[in-house]
Amino acid sequence: MNGHTDDELRGVVAEYEATKNAAIAKRDAALRAFHTAGWRAVDLQRVTGYSRETIRQALHPETRLAANSSRRKTAGASNRPPADYVPFGDRKRYVVADHLAELHGPTTGIVSLPHHLDWSGSAEYVLDRPARLASMYRTVLTEAVTSDDLRNWLDKALLIQLWPSLWLPPQLRRSWEGRFPELADARAAAA
Numbered sequence: 001m002n003g004h005t006d007d008e009l010r011g012v013v014a015e016y017e018a019t020k021n022a023a024i025a026k027r028d029a030a031l032r033a034f035h036t037a038g039w040r041a042v043d044l045q046r047v048t049g050y051s052r053e054t055i056r057q058a059l060h061p062e063t064r065l066a067a068n069s070s071r072r073k074t075a076g077a078s079n080r081p082p083a084d085y086v087p088f089g090d091r092k093r094y095v096v097a098d099h100l101a102e103l104h105g106p107t108t109g110i111v112s113l114p115h116h117l118d119w120s121g122s123a124e125y126v127l128d129r130p131a132r133l134a135s136m137y138r139t140v141l142t143e144a145v146t147s148d149d150l151r152n153w154l155d156k157a158l159l160i161q162l163w164p165s166l167w168l169p170p171q172l173r174r175s176w177e178g179r180f181p182e183l184a185d186a187r188a189a190a191a
Contacts, residue, residue, distance in 0.1 A: 028058040035059055094172040095144040096179050097151070100160075105153040111136060113153065117143045137162050141172060159183075164190030 031044055045055050057064035097103060106127060113123045118139050125136040140153045164187040177184040 028061060031055065031058040089169045089171045092169075092171070094142070094169075094175050095147060095150060096175050097147060097154075100156045100180055100182070102147075102151050103154045103156040103159060104151065105155045105158075107155050107158055111153070113139065116145065117149060117153070133158070134162055134166060138166050138168065141166070141168060141176075160186050163187055 031048075034044060035041065041052070041055050041059060044050070044058075045052055048055075050058075108127050111125045111127060113125065113136065115123070117123075125132045127133050127136070137154065137159065140149060144150050144153075160182060163183045177187070
């Protein structure tokens, strides 16, 4: 990509890892020398600012190997969700309007969304500010629980105008664009 190869990138990472590992080994050897000369682990920690665990691993390199090995084993298992896991976006039910024509929400002024839509503490939106307007539309689209929420707070023309630039969960976007092709067309025209 852009004239660089996978092998070049792997080489950069390998060089970094080798340099890092050599620096850690050098630091650990110096810390062990201080410890052998009579410095206590707590003194090494106080002066260097390193954690107790870092000092322990520097003084006893076998503990670092054991910790890293254990971390790799558990990281592989814990990073995988259970076989029956369903992502939140696939579990959340999004409300979709029956008709765009029924959306006649406010288009100017200051709006305060009800708590069931926006519990963030910043539920007040100045609709004349484009970023706050987009934020309100995103909030209403993702948090609406009834069609009334959509009718009361969204406006058809503004929704079509904002649609291409709104960050929305893919499932929500697919649901709305599946029902209203004009939204998909608006996004395609903006691309």
